[in-house]
Amino acid sequence: MSFYEKLKFTADGLIPAVVQEQSTGRVLMMAWMNRASLEKTIETGKTHFWSRSRQKFWMKGEESGHTQTVKDVAFDCDGDTLLIQVEQTGAACHEGYKSCFFRSVEGDGTSFETTEPQLKSPGDIYGKKK
Amino acid sequence: MSFYEKLKFTADGLIPAVVQEQSTGRVLMMAWMNRASLEKTIETGKTHFWSRSRQKFWMKGEESGHTQTVKDVAFDCDGDTLLIQVEQTGAACHEGYKSCFFRSVEGDGTSFETTEPQLKSPGDIYGKKK
Numbered sequence: 331m332s333f334y335e336k337l338k339f340t341a342d343g344l345i346p347a348v349v350q351e352q353s354t355g356r357v358l359m360m361a362w363m364n365r366a367s368l369e370k371t372i373e374t375g376k377t378h379f380w381s382r383s384r385q386k387f388w389m390k391g392e393e394s395g396h397t398q399t400v401k402d403v404a405f406d407c408d409g410d411t412l413l414i415q416v417e418q419t420g421a422a423c424h425e426g427y428k429s430c431f432f433r434s435v436e437g438d439g440t441s442f443e444t445t446e447p448q449l450k451s452p453g454d455i456y457g458k459k460k
Numbered sequence: 461m462s463f464y465e466k467l468k469f470t471a472d473g474l475i476p477a478v479v480q481e482q483s484t485g486r487v488l489m490m491a492w493m494n495r496a497s498l499e500k501t502i503e504t505g506k507t508h509f510w511s512r513s514r515q516k517f518w519m520k521g522e523e524s525g526h527t528q529t530v531k532d533v534a535f536d537c538d539g540d541t542l543l544i545q546v547e548q549t550g551a552a553c554h555e556g557y558k559s560c561f562f563r564s565v566e567g568d569g570t571s572f573e574t575t576e577p578q579l580k581s582p583g584d585i586y587g588k589k590k
Contacts, residue, residue, distance in 0.1 A: 333565050333572045348478050348487060355485025357478060360541040372569035404575070406560035407553050411490040413561040423537050430536035431543040435463050439502035442463045445534065 338410045339365065344380060345412055349422070351429075352401045352415040358422035359430040361390075363412065375400045377414060394455045396420035426450040468540045469495065474510060475542055479552070481559075482531045482545040488552035489560040491520075493542065505530045507544060524585045526550035556580040 339345050344362045351358055363371065367378040367387055377390045377398040391397030398416035405412050423430040426448045433442045469475050474492045481488055493501065497508040497517055507520040507528040521527030528546035535542050553560040556578045564575045 332570045334570070336563075336572070346476060346490065348490060350485075350487055355480075357480055357487065357543050360476065360478060360536065369569070372565065403565040403569070404561040405563055405565075405572075406489065407555050407557070407562070408560070411560075413487050425537050427537070430538070430541075431534040432537070433466075433535055435502065435533040435535075439499070439533070440462045440464070442466070442535075 333405070334365070336409045337405060337412075338408065342382075344382070345410060347377075347379070347412040347414055349377065349398060349414050349416055351418050351422075353417065356429050357431060358398075358416070358418055358428070368412070371400060371414070372403060377416060390422075391419065394420065394424070396422065396455070398422070421449045421455070424452060424455070426452055426455060463535070464495070466539045467535060467542075468538065472512075474512070475540060477507075477509070477542040477544055479507065479528060479544050479546055481548050481552075483547065486559050487561060488528075488546070488548060488558070498542070501530060501544070502533060507546060520552075521549065524550065524554070526552065526585070528552070551579045551585070554582060554585070556582055556585060 343364045346360055347363045348360050349358045361379040362382055364380040367380050370378040379388055381388055397419050400416055402415035421428055427446055432444055432446045434445045436443050473494050476490055477493045478490050479488045491509040492512055494510040497510050500508040509518055511518055527549050530546055532545035551558055557576055562574055562576045563572045566573050
């Protein structure tokens with residue numbers, strides 16, 4: 331059976347993709363793919379997504395240079411989520427952090443703290459092209 | 461500012477939660493939470509989710525005993541995804557694998573392979589109670 335036949339896309343034709351840095355195990359981000367962006371990801375070895383807010387197909391790092399080289403593509407028991415292992419160039423987060431998950435809940439859950447250093451400012455990442 | 465004010469739930473009041481085993485870095489599963497299940501997760505230190513298919517609030521492991529003890533709750537830059545670090549008892553996957561992501565794409569992306577051992581059969585996990 332084909333891998334694609336095991337997947338369940340939403341009514342909008344999308345599937346969430348969790349992206350993990352293979353070398354460190356750090357979960358970097360979660361973004362949405364449609365079938366075309368998943369095929370492009372497997373074909374090129376660079377992650378491609380579908381932006382729901384911009385209704386646009388994009389390659390991660392196309393503006394910032396912070397691309398992701400694909401090492402493995404896994405899917406879950408229900409076929410409705412992908413887990414993609416990558417090597418990350420630079421910061422995965424558009425806010426300049428290695429991971430988009432740079433804040434954690436503190437204590438009773440009402441406050442939060444930043445848990446990792448900001449590697450670059452967003453201006454440093456995107457300033458030259460905007 | 462409260463942690464909850466940073467979160468963006470979907471129109472259905474849900475937010476995806478990626479669950480990672482803290483000790484190994486293995487991504488175990490992705491499931492959905494509503495605000496009540498997130499509050500319960502933080503309050504009790506055990507993961508609780510909202511089942512979209514069953515329209516039901518549930519504690520992970522309530523039938524199988526395979527509970528998840530919460531070590532950290534992080535959220536991403538857009539506030540629309542959670543990353544929860546846990547200690548996993550037994551298998552996270554209802555199919556008896558440690559992780560729900562037990563299959564990976566092979567070669568050109570049309571076939572796939574199982575990448576980890578099945579720890580238990582679903583019958584062993586749920587058989588006694590069904």
